[in-house]
Amino acid sequence: MSDSDKTTGQAARPRRADARRNQESLLDAAAAIFAASGVEAPVRDIAARAGVGTATIYRHFPTRADLIVAVYRHQVEACAEAGPVLLSETGSPYEALSRWIDLFVDFLATKHGLAAVLQPDNTAFETLHTYFLDRLLPVCAQLLDAAAESGEISPGPTAYELMRGIGNLCIGAHNDPRYDARRLVDTLVAGLRRSE
Numbered sequence: 001m002s003d004s005d006k007t008t009g010q011a012a013r014p015r016r017a018d019a020r021r022n023q024e025s026l027l028d029a030a031a032a033i034f035a036a037s038g039v040e041a042p043v044r045d046i047a048a049r050a051g052v053g054t055a056t057i058y059r060h061f062p063t064r065a066d067l068i069v070a071v072y073r074h075q076v077e078a079c080a081e082a083g084p085v086l087l088s089e090t091g092s093p094y095e096a097l098s099r100w101i102d103l104f105v106d107f108l109a110t111k112h113g114l115a116a117v118l119q120p121d122n123t124a125f126e127t128l129h130t131y132f133l134d135r136l137l138p139v140c141a142q143l144l145d146a147a148a149e150s151g152e153i154s155p156g157p158t159a160y161e162l163m164r165g166i167g168n169l170c171i172g173a174h175n176d177p178r179y180d181a182r183r184l185v186d187t188l189v190a191g192l193r194r195s196e
Contacts, residue, residue: 023060026050027074030067035110038174039068072128075107076135083139087146094152097143098189101166104136105185108170136163153192 029050033041043064047054061067082103086096140159147153157165166185173181 022052024074026052026057026060027071030071031075031110034068034071035106039064043067069128071110073131075110076132079103079107080135080139083143087143092152093143093146093150094193097147097153097192100139100143101185101189102182104140104163104166105170105182108167109174133160147192151194154194156192 026046030046033046033049037045043054043057046067047057050057057067061070079100083096083100086099087093090096090099137159140163144153144157144159144162148155165188169184169188170181173179
């Protein structure tokens with residue numbers, strides 16, 4: 001390999017990393033807008049928050065459904081990757097579980113309106129649900145097991161039961177300002193603690 005080939009290869013890597021970071025920033029901006037305004041929010045609002053033109057968004061995501069699916073997958077990945085990090089960086093497995101559940105609730109907040117865009121008869125809907133379970137159930141199970149092994153919580157609900165319960169508590173929260181789903185989720189998580 002010549003020096004010029006090495007230089008070209010080295011220059012290409014940062015561009016790919018930059019492109020990945022730019023796309024992640026765009027998806028973070030879209031997630032924030034979706035959480036605040038729903039998935040029907042104008043693309044120009046997402047573009048403004050991301051600091052890009054609307055053409056950039058359409059170049060990467062030709063349809064709204066493409067953008068929504070990408071945001072959903074991005075959020076699932078962020079939530080999945082956070083679990084092991086929290087477990088290794090937090091002194092208490094229960095604290096790691098609690099913080100992960102906060103992230104999970106944040107993720108659920110960005111989902112409102114998803115079902116309206118991706119109808120259950122749409123294969124993308126079923127694929128996303130399977131992806132969601134495949135990526136997040138093992139993370140939640142790992143956190144629950146660690147907290148139980150440490151003696152901080154009593155063995156009890158499965159990861160599926162806990163995530164389903166949290167999801168049910170979060171349904172409709174964005175439509176009713178009098179309903180504080182996070183407070184109820186906090187009560188549920190506090191109920192997992194082993195009584196002294």
